[in-house]
Amino acid sequence: MTSSHPRRFQGALHLLLFNKRLLLPLAIALLLFNDNTRTVTLSVLSDAYFQVAAFVYASLAFYYMATRRISADAIGRYMKTHPVHEVGLSALLGALPGCGGAIIVVTQYTRGVTSFGAVVAVLTSTMGDAAFLLLAQSPIDALIVMAISVSMGALTGFTVNQFHNYQAPQNKGAQSGLQGQASESVISKGSVKLSTWFWLAICIPSLAIALALAFQLPVHEYFFIEEKTFTNIGATLCIASLALWALCGSGTGYASVTKEDVTPPPLRWQEKAALDTQFVLAWVVLAFMMFELAILWFGLDIASTLQTMGPGLVALAIIVGFLPGCGPQILVTSLYLNGAIPFSAQLGNAISNDGDALFPAIALSPKAALIATAYSAIPAFLVGYGYWYFFE
Structure with missing residues (x-):
């Protein structure tokens, strides 16, 4: 029993010294101590919490409650016995917000259950956790993106199966490998x-407060407090959430910072909704702060600067989509919601990005992951530039 205490202390010390996640709350603290940046930082934190996090948590909680009984093994058995439906079903699974559906298909592929076209379909249609942000802030746009992504995912998957149904060596340890990742993802x-x-x-x-603010009601007056005090309350809740996000994972590598936290089964919706909300909020705060500080420090309007790139901006958003993890994609979606990038760039990124599903794909079958990513780039460029040419 006593030997466990030094190990716990060493683990806590390692977490504090090497956790890259702590850089965000530390940077926020420094900005709050600076008189020149305190006001804009408090405003960003409060807005990120009430305008984004509250809606994202509600969406996540509803989604995880609704899907908690879905069995990955049952889906795999259905795909194996109904191969004609697997590509379309994979595209639909990819369209589900988050990365769970995509990870199911990738895992079944490494077991030899599904075709390569199913993997391409799900990676093309998935938008990862950025979908929750887009749904919470602009649901009509989110539904349009999902519909286009599913259509392109299914079409690309069927085409790939006709011409290049690449079969990777079966990985019998796929599930145990993913469980190992889960046990290592959450430290505390x-x-x-x-x-x-x-x-x-x-x-x-x-x-309730977020809904009232959405209808532009003077919420602070209902609580008989000043607007500044109300902003400070929202900022405090946001900082608490960022601190919890930083302490929940190891933060020692790229994956730990850019992907959502994974917990060992059984999945509890309360736990999963909280962890994913904190992850989305962290990247939204990063995007908002970059946006506001660029204006404050350099007089730089990011929206105007990016728009000078013209059609090159679509290619940039698509290339960012190739980065594993949902964090960079949440950054792109935040820029779209702030009017910094056009809808064509958002579309291209949504189709090209593979979310967190690329991590198990790279670990279990790196060649298949590389080929599938290359194939998903084709519809991303076609749709992104097609929308830009005809509508923008």
């Missing part, structure tokens, strides 16, 4: 439990 069980209870406690009042 205490932080996860605290995150879960934190969001359960504040979700209903936060959502």
Whole structure:
């Protein structure tokens, strides 16, 4: 029993010294201590919490409650017995917000259950966690993106199966490998439990306030407080969420910072919704702060600067989509929601990005992951530039 205490201390010390996630709350703290940046930082934090996080948590909670009984093995069995449906079903699974559907198909492929076209279909149609952000902020745009992504995913998957149904060597340890990743992804069980209870406690009042703000109601007057005090409350809740996100994972590598936290089964919707909301919020805050600080420090209007790139901006968004993980894609979606990039760039990124599903794909079958990513680039460029040419 006593030997476990030094190990716990060493783990906590390692977390504090090498956790790259802590850089974000540390940077926020420095900006708050600076008189020149305090006001804009508080405003960004409050807006990110009430305008984004509250809606994202509600969406995630509803989604995970609705899908918690879906069995990955049952989906795999259905695909194996109904191969004619597998590509279309894979495209639909990819369109589900988050990366769960895409990871199911990738895992089944490495077991030899599904075709390569199914993998291409799901990676083409998935938008990862950025879908939750787009749904919360602009649901009509999100539905349009999903419809186009599913159509292109199914079409690309069927085409690939006709001409290049690449079969990777079966990986019998695929599921155990993913479970290993899950056990390593979340470091502090205490932080996860605290995150879960934190969001359960504040979700209903936060959502009510967020809805009132969406209708432009003077919420601070209803609580008999000044607007500045109300902003400080939102900023405080946001900082607490960022701190919990930083402490929930190891933060020692690229994947730990750019992908959502994975917890060992069984999946609890309360836990998953809290962790994913914190992840999305962290990247949204990063995007908002970059946007505002560029204006404050350099007088640089990011929207105007990016728009001077013309059609090259679509290619840039597509290339960012090739980066594994949902973090960079949330950054792109945040830029779109702020009017910095056009819808064509958002479309191209949504189709090219593979979300967190690319991590298990690279680990279990790197050649298949590379080929599938290359194939998904084709519809991304066609749709992105097609929309730009005809509508923008």
